[in-house]
Amino acid sequence: MAFRFTVAADAPSLYATMSATTKAIRGGGGLPAGLIHLIDLRVSQINGCAYCIDMHGKEARHAGQSEERIAAVAAWERSDLFLPDERAAFAWAETLTRNRHDGIDGAHRELQRHFSAGQIAQLTVVVAQINAWNRVGIAQHVEGTAVGMAA
Structure with missing residues (x-):
């Protein structure tokens, strides 16, 4: 694997902060782990982060999601x-990831039918965090190689 740089080695305190946020999201208890992994997978598909697509597919499998x-x-x-x-949740993730300002109110209304305000807040941070990891992975990765990072 070839890298332009790695956040873990070149900005370790920032990497630790991102990792801590990811751990907090997954330990938050407000959303099922399987849903978080599927959201991570969908956002990674939108962003084209091959490493993340592979990793989150494996995590979803491990959390009991079917092939x-x-x-x-x-x-x-x-x-x-x-x-x-x-x-x-998928509609919310797509609206935020694709920056669809015109769809945010409708997506939020639909979320409110299924999730509490706390769960919506957690889901919003899930989407923001995987978008951040995808962008870090894409930035540090040299095309034609797998991206190596923990998310």
């Missing part, structure tokens, strides 16, 4: 494999 559901994440809008709350 069929993992494969369907990329086309979640056309799949009947996801529950209404998962669909609302």
Whole structure:
């Protein structure tokens, strides 16, 4: 693997902060681990972070998600494999990741049907954090190699 730089080695305190945020998200208890992994997978697909797509697919599998559901994440809008709350979470993740200002109110209203304010806040940080990890991975990675980073 070839890297331009690595945040872990070249900015270790910032890497530690990002890692701590990820651990806090996953230990927050407000959202199921499987949903967090599927959101991480979907956002990584949108952002094109191959390393993250692989890693979050494996994490989703480990959390009990089926191969069929993992494969369907990329086309979640056309799949009947996801529950209404998962669909609302995917729509929120896509709205934030794609910066769709015109869709934020509708996506938020749908989230409110399924999640508490605390869960919506946690989901928002989940989306922000995986977007940050994706961008770090893409920045430090030299094209044609796998991205090496922990998320």
